[in-house]
Amino acid sequence: MYEDIVKEVYNIVYPRRKLFTAGPVACFPEVLEIMKVQMFSHRAEEYKIIHRDTIKRLKSFLEAEKGIVLLFPSSGSGIMEASIRNAVSPGGKVLVTIIGAFGERYADVVRENGRKAIELSFELGKAVDPDVLDKALKENPDVEAVAITYNETSTGVINPLPELAKIVKDHDKLLFVDAVSAMGGADIKFDEWGIDVVFGSSQKAFGVPPGLAIGAFSERVFELAEKTPEKGWYFNLPLYRKFDEEKDGTPSTPPMPQIFGLNVALRMIERMGGKEKWLNMYQKRAKMIRDGVRDIGLKLLAEPGYESPTITAVFAPEGVKGLDVYNAMRDRGFELAKGYGKIKEKTFRIGHMGYITFEDIKEMLENLRKVVSELLKGS
Amino acid sequence: MYEDIVKEVYNIVYPRRKLFTAGPVACFPEVLEIMKVQMFSHRAEEYKIIHRDTIKRLKSFLEAEKGIVLLFPSSGSGIMEASIRNAVSPGGKVLVTIIGAFGERYADVVRENGRKAIELSFELGKAVDPDVLDKALKENPDVEAVAITYNETSTGVINPLPELAKIVKDHDKLLFVDAVSAMGGADIKFDEWGIDVVFGSSQKAFGVPPGLAIGAFSERVFELAEKTPEKGWYFNLPLYRKFDEEKDGTPSTPPMPQIFGLNVALRMIERMGGKEKWLNMYQKRAKMIRDGVRDIGLKLLAEPGYESPTITAVFAPEGVKGLDVYNAMRDRGFELAKGYGKIKEKTFRIGHMGYITFEDIKEMLENLRKVVSELLKGS
Numbered sequence: 191m192y193e194d195i196v197k198e199v200y201n202i203v204y205p206r207r208k209l210f211t212a213g214p215v216a217c218f219p220e221v222l223e224i225m226k227v228q229m230f231s232h233r234a235e236e237y238k239i240i241h242r243d244t245i246k247r248l249k250s251f252l253e254a255e256k257g258i259v260l261l262f263p264s265s266g267s268g269i270m271e272a273s274i275r276n277a278v279s280p281g282g283k284v285l286v287t288i289i290g291a292f293g294e295r296y297a298d299v300v301r302e303n304g305r306k307a308i309e310l311s312f313e314l315g316k317a318v319d320p321d322v323l324d325k326a327l328k329e330n331p332d333v334e335a336v337a338i339t340y341n342e343t344s345t346g347v348i349n350p351l352p353e354l355a356k357i358v359k360d361h362d363k364l365l366f367v368d369a370v371s372a373m374g375g376a377d378i379k380f381d382e383w384g385i386d387v388v389f390g391s392s393q394k395a396f397g398v399p400p401g402l403a404i405g406a407f408s409e410r411v412f413e414l415a416e417k418t419p420e421k422g423w424y425f426n427l428p429l430y431r432k433f434d435e436e437k438d439g440t441p442s443t444p445p446m447p448q449i450f451g452l453n454v455a456l457r458m459i460e461r462m463g464g465k466e467k468w469l470n471m472y473q474k475r476a477k478m479i480r481d482g483v484r485d486i487g488l489k490l491l492a493e494p495g496y497e498s499p500t501i502t503a504v505f506a507p508e509g510v511k512g513l514d515v516y517n518a519m520r521d522r523g524f525e526l527a528k529g530y531g532k533i534k535e536k537t538f539r540i541g542h543m544g545y546i547t548f549e550d551i552k553e554m555l556e557n558l559r560k561v562v563s564e565l566l567k568g569s
Numbered sequence: 570m571y572e573d574i575v576k577e578v579y580n581i582v583y584p585r586r587k588l589f590t591a592g593p594v595a596c597f598p599e600v601l602e603i604m605k606v607q608m609f610s611h612r613a614e615e616y617k618i619i620h621r622d623t624i625k626r627l628k629s630f631l632e633a634e635k636g637i638v639l640l641f642p643s644s645g646s647g648i649m650e651a652s653i654r655n656a657v658s659p660g661g662k663v664l665v666t667i668i669g670a671f672g673e674r675y676a677d678v679v680r681e682n683g684r685k686a687i688e689l690s691f692e693l694g695k696a697v698d699p700d701v702l703d704k705a706l707k708e709n710p711d712v713e714a715v716a717i718t719y720n721e722t723s724t725g726v727i728n729p730l731p732e733l734a735k736i737v738k739d740h741d742k743l744l745f746v747d748a749v750s751a752m753g754g755a756d757i758k759f760d761e762w763g764i765d766v767v768f769g770s771s772q773k774a775f776g777v778p779p780g781l782a783i784g785a786f787s788e789r790v791f792e793l794a795e796k797t798p799e800k801g802w803y804f805n806l807p808l809y810r811k812f813d814e815e816k817d818g819t820p821s822t823p824p825m826p827q828i829f830g831l832n833v834a835l836r837m838i839e840r841m842g843g844k845e846k847w848l849n850m851y852q853k854r855a856k857m858i859r860d861g862v863r864d865i866g867l868k869l870l871a872e873p874g875y876e877s878p879t880i881t882a883v884f885a886p887e888g889v890k891g892l893d894v895y896n897a898m899r900d901r902g903f904e905l906a907k908g909y910g911k912i913k914e915k916t917f918r919i920g921h922m923g924y925i926t927f928e929d930i931k932e933m934l935e936n937l938r939k940v941v942s943e944l945l946k947g948s
Contacts, residue, residue: 195836196602202618203829205609214608214825223575225826226605229593229778229923230584230904239581263644263780264803265821271803295802304799393822399608401642401780401824420683423674424643424650425803442644443772445780445824446593447604450582457574525609544608 207520208550212343212501212527213371214393214400215544220458221398221451229446237446238438240453245434247456251465252373252388254380254406260430262403263444266370269389269405270296272425273366274303276415277387278334283308285326285333285363287318289349290342291531292368300337308333314533315503317349317496320357327361335364335386341372344530346503346539347492348376355383364410370394373404374455375472375500375543377465380406387411392448395472395500396455397544402448472499475542475551482555483540486562491537502540503529510565512538518561524554586899587929591722591880591906592750593772593779594923599837600777600830608825616825617817619832624813626835630844631752631767633759633785639809641782642823645749648768648784649675651804652745653682655794656766657713662687664705664712664742666697668728669721670910671747679716687712693912694882696728696875699736706740714743714765720751723909725882725918726871727755734762743789749773752783753834754851754879754922756844759785766790771827774851774879775834776923781827851878854921854930861934862919865941870916881919882908889944891917897940903933 209216217225230236241261248259262268278284281304286297288311300307310326312318318338327333336358341348351367358365364386369378373390374397380388386408393400407427415427423429426441433441459468476499480490483504491503506512512529515538519526529537540554588595596604609615620640627638641647657663660683665676667690679686689705691697697717706712715737720727730746737744743765748757752769753776759767765787772779786806794806802808805820812820838847855878859869862883870882885891891908894917898905908916919933 192599192837192840195833195840196599198836199603199619199829199833200606202622203603203606203609203615205607205615207609209607209609211610214611214822217608220571220575222605222607224578224582226601227579227582228584228588228601229596229772230582230586230588231590231906232593232779233907234904236582236584240578243581263642264647265642265823267821268643268803271801275801299802302800302802302805391822393608399824399826400611400822401827421681422650422654422801423678423681424647426681442646443593443770443779444644445778445827447778447826448780448824450578454574454578457577458571461571461574525613527610528612 205525207523207525208554209544210524210526210546210554211541212539213541213543215397215541216546217399218397218455218458218545221454224450224454225399225447227447227450232439232443232446233437240450241438244449244453244456248404251456252378252380252406253382257380257406257408258412258431259406260434261440261444261449262405263440263442264403265400266389266391266403267295268425269387269403270299270368271303272405272427273387274300274305275421275425276418276427277364277411278305279418280304280420281306283330283333284335284337285310285330286337287323287339288312289316289318289339289347290314290344292342292344293339296337296339296368314345315347315491316493317347318354320350320353323354324357327357327363333363335366337366337368340367340369341376341498341500343371343501345491346498346501347496348372348498352383355385359384371500377469392452395543396452398451398455399448401445402452472542475546476502478548478551479540479542486559488562491533500541500543502542503537504540505537507562507566512536514565515561518565519557522557522561524557584904586902586904587933589903589905589925589933590920591918592920592922594776594920595925596778596830597776597834597837597924600833603829603833604778604826606826606829611818611822611825612816619829620817623828623832623835627783630835631757631759631785632761636759636785636787637791637810638785639813640819640823640828641784642819642821643782644779645768645770645782646674647804648766648782649678649747650682651784651806652766653679653684654800654804655797655806656743656790657684658797659683659799660685662709662712663714663716664689664709665716666702667691668695668697668718668726669693669723671721671723672718675716675718675747693724694726694870695872696726697733699729699732702733703736706736706742712742714745716745716747719746719748720755720877720879722750722880724870725877725880726875727751727877731762734764738763750879756848771831774922775831777830777834778827780824781831851921854925855881857927857930858919858921865938867941870912879920879922881921882916883919884916886941886945891915893944894940897944898936901936901940903936
């Protein structure tokens, strides 16, 4: 065995710092432990058991008893593409709400797939205003779907999804929800809120390595998909459903280690008392970080009442760049996240996702206080 | 730490048998060891180093110094879709050579993406006949591309790719090569053979878990892609190239553990003496299995001269089902592969890929001899 080769690569990639990243986030040790299990055929009975069990646990976690939950060998953005190619008619219109970089990505995906994106943009740091959404839908009665970023990773803002969903449903439009940095960290009630497509990925609030996307879909999506031409093969939703139902699997080979990891994470959530307790943990982490950041004298980007439970975007102090804070924290052993998109320069971000202890948060905040103080002296 | 949860899941999925699967295949212990490394941001320097190093090693392995090598968070089939959406004009024609189930998949992908598939099918067990290909290209001068399955996993046949490539180039058509079960086990000379798209996946001859696809592309593909409308976002090749060149990464989050695993595998290949020695090992494994199977009195599906170096499809003895051989071998501790596609009933398959020792092969063949003898007595 070439142990030295493993060591060579390990020495390049092992994280030297405590992780408060935007994703991939630090994974739970239990999840990492299962990642190294030996592989075997994805059509073997052993895989089918864990596939079925994972779907069952996700249906419960997402409260999607009526929804069709599917697993994809892709990142979350793959399901963004799937939503458009399967459920929106060629050339059809999608109202894309934009509160940051990932809303912009949804609009790109709409356009790159030959549909029309009607953009409804809000100031960075703000959530989607329900009244503005309602007005936009009145003015654009011909849109087929509305795309909403549940939690905008670039700004640390969470949208009031239940309220927005109600408006979308009142107008009888399809509701597509990008929940990449929300799923596992913010509540999703698929059936109750009338969602048509919602997707997340393994590497965010579930604390699992990247490579797996998770989607839940309404029956209406499959009815539309049957009529939509040129859906493609790779993100063909009826094909995924068929393989899921008939073979307890996916049309092409799935990322098995990540599925095993997610299964472990879902069992851990159950053991820790279920979804409510798990989501409360995220709320507690978020509050501790927000309180700490404000106490240092820094301002949050998110408007009050819409702060994300999974990531906090913070303005660097006057005269200091976000990247300087990020780099200084790196030097002290903490990997935060850089600012993203249009506000990259002015902000830095603190992720709350994955394997983080309250002790780690305390220590990170103490160091942030020192870093800010030093940078202000230097500026 | 919930060690019992890890054990629960491990007990469902750990492989009880020696693996001779069609993929996912048994992974090298060194690769599994790196799979459990803690995660971090894919935009961090540590990831960029390993990304760049992996691409560099792949370029050398595929002899694609002129080619653009890219990594994808998908299965190999994702790049099948990418080839069509990026390089073939909407409604354009692709000549799809079919020698088994994966050629049929390529034709499906062509059609599902709104292009026309001209199917050129050969009897199962046969390779593509160069003269027939030449004739088909003369009869269909308007096809834009030719799709070839380098190694057909369902029949255990390897195509004479250099010879076929020459014909495709003589007709000045694009050459798309599905090398999913070939890459890492059969030679690929990207530049020399004039390939335009070739793709493989992590879970085959490299012996790495599934979740990662590898593609090499010619400059011509990118020139065409710039003009092709509605390429989509998820498999948009110019976007992948941009992120690879400018950020040493992918547009959306990549399957980091599998990339680290592939990097370890590529370093191992180098240490074991480089590509030629590694491919010779595959040839030796294949010969040992073919000789053993013939010695038992069984017939191969592949026509002589075109036997795959990575997988062998075998006819079950007269009066015995392929599945019966598969199941009896499972009972004896060997996981072979079931027959696939139209010849599922009559055949079973023996994969040669990944972590397999010559001792394992010997033991597997001894057991196969007993199984065949017992099944023949019972039939």
